Amino acid sequence: MGILEKISEIEKEISRTQKNKATEYHLGLLKAKLAKYRSQLLEPSKKSEKGEGFDVLKSGDARVALIGFPSVGKSTLLSTLTKTESEAASYEFTTLTCIPGVIEYNGANIQLLDLPGIIEGAAQGKGRDATKQDVQRQLLERELESVGIRLNKAKPNIYFKVKKGGGISFNSTCTLTKIDEKMVQMILHEYKLFNAEVLFREDCTADELIDVICANRVYLPCLYVYNKIDQISIEEVDRIARQPYSVVVSCNMKLNLDYLLETLWELLRLIRVYTKKPGQPPDFADGLILRKGVTVEHVCHAIHRSLAQAFKYALVWGTSTKYSPQRVGANHIMHDEDVIQVVKK
Numbered sequence: 519m520g521i522l523e524k525i526s527e528i529e530k531e532i533s534r535t536q537k538n539k540a541t542e543y544h545l546g547l548l549k550a551k552l553a554k555y556r557s558q559l560l561e562p563s564k565k566s567e568k569g570e571g572f573d574v575l576k577s578g579d580a581r582v583a584l585i586g587f588p589s590v591g592k593s594t595l596l597s598t599l600t601k602t603e604s605e606a607a608s609y610e611f612t613t614l615t616c617i618p619g620v621i622e623y624n625g626a627n628i629q630l631l632d633l634p635g636i637i638e639g640a641a642q643g644k645g646r647d648a649t650k651q652d653v654q655r656q657l658l659e660r661e662l663e664s665v666g667i668r669l670n671k672a673k674p675n676i677y678f679k680v681k682k683g684g685g686i687s688f689n690s691t692c693t694l695t696k697i698d699e700k701m702v703q704m705i706l707h708e709y710k711l712f713n714a715e716v717l718f719r720e721d722c723t724a725d726e727l728i729d730v731i732c733a734n735r736v737y738l739p740c741l742y743v744y745n746k747i748d749q750i751s752i753e754e755v756d757r758i759a760r761q762p763y764s765v766v767v768s769c770n771m772k773l774n775l776d777y778l779l780e781t782l783w784e785l786l787r788l789i790r791v792y793t794k795k796p797g798q799p800p801d802f803a804d805g806l807i808l809r810k811g812v813t814v815e816h817v818c819h820a821i822h823r824s825l826a827q828a829f830k831y832a833l834v835w836g837t838s839t840k841y842s843p844q845r846v847g848a849n850h851i852m853h854d855e856d857v858i859q860v861v862k863k
């Protein structure tokens with residue numbers, strides 16, 4: 519049996535197995551097997567070591583990829599938000615390669631990647647059926663999930679370390695309601711791991727443990743953009759817009775695109791920090807683009823490599839301080855649109 523067949527066999531078995539106390543361990547084992555075969559599938563074959571990727575250089579302050587069904591308007595969106603034109607047409611698979619563009623927003627350059635549609639033949643219809651969006655979303659999520667991508671999800675808080683000996687040590691700092699020691703043992707054995715340290719710091723599932731064992735999962739923020747709202751009822755638009763991480767737009771009618779950019783900015787956790795020299799106004803024309811959570815020390819590094827060493831203190835104006843200006847140390851956390859003046863030793 520090939521890997522694909524094994525995968526489909528296990529998927530079938532999972533779907534026909536009823537979920538209850540008695541089948542818990544069996545299901546846990548099936549999930550571990552499934553994850554194992556999927557990883558094998560993703561390993562590059564000997565022949566084409568590199569795998570087929572799109573050759574686009576990373577650039578700008580952040581990167582966003584457009585993943586979606588054919589003809590949902592990915593290329594139209596790229597052409598609308600950036601100076602790049604990506605061909606759009608009413609037939610599926612108009613785009614056959616990766617087309618990069620740049621969104622200029624709040625002084626930041628956000629690289630936007632237009633990609634070919636994934637999953638064939640499901641984007642037809644006028645958007646009349648109320649649940650088409652939900653079905654597409656689920657299929658896309660499942661597709662990304664199966665290649666190890668986790669959307670809008672933090673890495674499970676499990677400490678996991680493979681050891682040379684000593685068996686499996688299992689501990690938790692909280693009550694576990696979805697997994698127990700026996701299940702952990704079974705899953706580890708499936709991966710031929712007989713010596714390891716496992717410490718649960720939150721109430722995780724078997725799937726989450728498997729993610730941690732596999733170690734190649736990618737945790738990404740995801741914004742669900744629903745285009746063509748000019749084609750559905752206002753009630754449906756309203757319902758979709760209320761879902762988390764969701765924005766409704768119409769590229770053709772230029773509806774809600776400002777809100778899309780605002781939301782993208784927030785989700786990418788971008789912030790602007792303006793620098794100021796003594797006795798001069800802040801340099802609002804040329805802000806530093808950084809990420810939420812950065813400290814004054816990070817800002818120093820962004821200004822100049824050697825500045826952090828020469829740092830004495832900084833004056834900060836903005837929402838991150840109680841007073842403006844306020845004298846702060848290297849560990850102070852900056853907010854969007856703060857102004858900073860660095861004082862050297």
Ligand SMILES: Nc1nc2c(ncn2[C@@H]2O[C@H](COP(=O)(O)OP(=O)(O)OP(=O)(O)O)[C@@H](O)[C@H]2O)c(=O)[nH]1
Binds near residue numbers: 611
């Ligand atoms: N009604 C409506 N049609 C739109 C909108 N945006 C795009 N379209 C149309 O949808 C069709 C497909 O648009 P594309 O931009 O080619 O879609 P795509 O997702 O890039 O498609 P592929 O590259 O083939 O996967 C085109 O005919 C667009 O004119 C919109 O907001 N409303």
Ligand SMILES: [K+]
Binds near residue numbers: 588590607609611
């Ligand atoms: K198209």
Ligand SMILES: [Mg+2]
Binds near residue numbers: 605
């Ligand atoms: Mg396209």
